[in-house]
Amino acid sequence: MTPARFVRNPLLAWREIEGEVVVISPQDSMVHELNSTASFIWCLVDGRRTAAEIAGSLAQKYDVAPDAALLDTQELLSRLASRGLLISALSGQEERDV
């Protein structure tokens, strides 16, 4: 089950360029591209906001139904977590430098 809150993996390097986020995982030299919507969500992930809160911002910005935004936000968070880009805020490894 998807945890309610995530933080960005503190081991990653990332930059936003032209409104889209590029994430590099130094350990395996992988580059991850996020499109603008995923980047929007990425920037809101801070260990404090819940998926519902992020989805609320998403629905407002992109003019989509709140339910759909929540489902999609949860799915994205889950996928980012499965790739190791996000970790559960419950693990206590909150990213401090953002």
Next chain:
Amino acid sequence: MGQPNRRLAAVWVLPIHQTFALTLFRARSRYVAASLSAWGKRGASNPGFGVSRGGGLPGLTGPGSLAATQSLCSRALPSEAIGISIGQIPLTIHVPPGKLAGKIGQRYAAFFASAKNALPVFIECGERLSCGEAGDSFSISRHAATEALAGGWNFSYALEGGALWLSSSGAHFQGVRHEFAADSLLRILLSQLLLERDGFLLHAATIVRKGQACIFAGPSGTGKSTVARFSPPGSVLTDEISLLRCSEKLWQAYGTPFWGEFQVGSVNRAAPVQGIYALRQAPEDRLECLGQREALLALLPNVLFFSREKQATERMLRILVRIVQEVPFYRLHFRRQATFSEMPGL
């Protein structure tokens, strides 16, 4: 609102750039030169080379990994000192007298320089000691042991049979059996030193036209040497590895001793960067202007970068974002013929 799910589905497009580890700097040499293009390309991998970063010598990647060597005694070893400067980074290479010293001297002759603040680089052909389990034996440098006792290591990298160790007081190449091995480790060393100097190494040919450097980037086989071959004599700074640095808000390309197939000889000079061209083979010649993000993604697979540290990666990312913001970037679709040079804008 139409079909919100469908619309947001675009969010999930997260293409992953698969890493590929190594390409051969020199096909004729069995020594695996690491290219070390650390960043991969979208959907591409290069399993054929089969050497992974940091593989083969457990425990060598990362600071403070010299514990096993610290019990070694040290004594001064005779060596020749060869002063060079690449990309305005002065180095003094200390190498045992003999054939290897001669070959290294020849290889970097165009880059001879002496500087008081040169970083010492100690090359050891190495003596074999056994560390850890059977099969893990590798060369241990007495110099390295001395240095390890004196201070910590900032960076280390293991490469088939050889290794590089870097501290603030110097670098050590171990297990160096020929000049190609030394050359590979030198590329790795420079990639690390450039991080602190707003620069990086790039898989690219550098051609100087009207006093400006055109950088043609791409992995092996995309046409770097072809571009060099069709360029006027004396205009090629390198056909394989370009060195780019930003100093006083100006991006400069420097000649390097790292060559591919073209091999006309090294040139130790610099020119301001006019533009970067990511090479792509195509049925017709065409120049495509890239945005900053596309430029960054085109650049990444061609950057020589070996660190696994977050700080170093962030620094590299910052340097790369800066160059794509400050230097015009194009994708050059070309037929690998001389006609490409006649294109407007090039």
